[in-house]
Amino acid sequence: MADEVVLLSFWPSPFGMRVKITLAEKGIKYEYKEENLRDKSPLLLKMNPIHKKIPVLVHKGKPICESLIIVQYIDEVWKDTCPLLASDPYHRAQARFWADFIDKKIFYSGRKTCMSKGEETEAAKKELIESLKVLEGELGEKPYLGGEKFGYVDLCLIPYYSWFYSYETFGNFNMEAECPKLIGWAERCLEKESVSNSLADQQKVYQFFGQKRKMYGIE
Ligand code: GS8
Secondary structure, eight states, X not given: OGGGEEEEEOTTOHHHHHHHHHHHHHTOOOEEEEOOTTSOOHHHHHHOTTTOOSOXXXXXXXXXXXXXXXXXXXXXXXTTSSOOSOSSHHHHHHHHHHHHXXXXXXXXXXXXXXXXXXXXXXXXXXXXXXXXXXXXXXXTTOSBTTBSSOOHHHHHXXXXXXXXXXXXXXXXXXXXXXXXXXXXXXXXXXXXXXXHTXXXXXXXXXXXXXXXXXXXXXX
16 A cells, blocks of 8 residues: 555665665555755654665654665565565575675765766776676676576666766776676666666766766866
């Protein structure tokens, strides 16, 4: 029911996009509330008083915070439709390892690539490309990071596709030349409506970073 599930998010956030994909995969109807992170709503402050960050899922009035925890919560509560984590404990542990790797390695180096200049950009870009290549190695010849079908690790990483154009433009490199298999994987993921309908537009994200760079005097 629409009034049972509410998502508080901010459109360019890869963390928020993860939750949108998960809700779409499960076919869950929900109310979406866009947050202004410069003027956070009383609801966000009430629902996530510790970190005051999006995304927050509010289910039957109760908040769940942190994107990976939200995705796992949804997978556990709506367990009969389209399971995202494997049932085998070892495979679950492996998937959690890679999600953790993505959180530690991709977000910050990617953001720095878009929000810095000179040597700082070069260092961030190097870390970003190295980490993406590690993920490409993990993908190997499989269609998805989750194996034969789209799963938890795929939905953790694919939101960064929305940032790829910004990475290569601000970082001055070519994603497809550096990580061709990852681009093939991203295109495969995008064939799914749950993904294509949930991702932010690459050009819009680029404009968003452009504005932020002006605001922070990086240009
Ligand atoms: C990260 C959420 C986050 O950084 C998760 O949900 O997985 N580990 C968390 N959210 C950012 C927006 S995305 O850059 C946020 O809400 N920032 C607001 C602030 O820091 O004030």
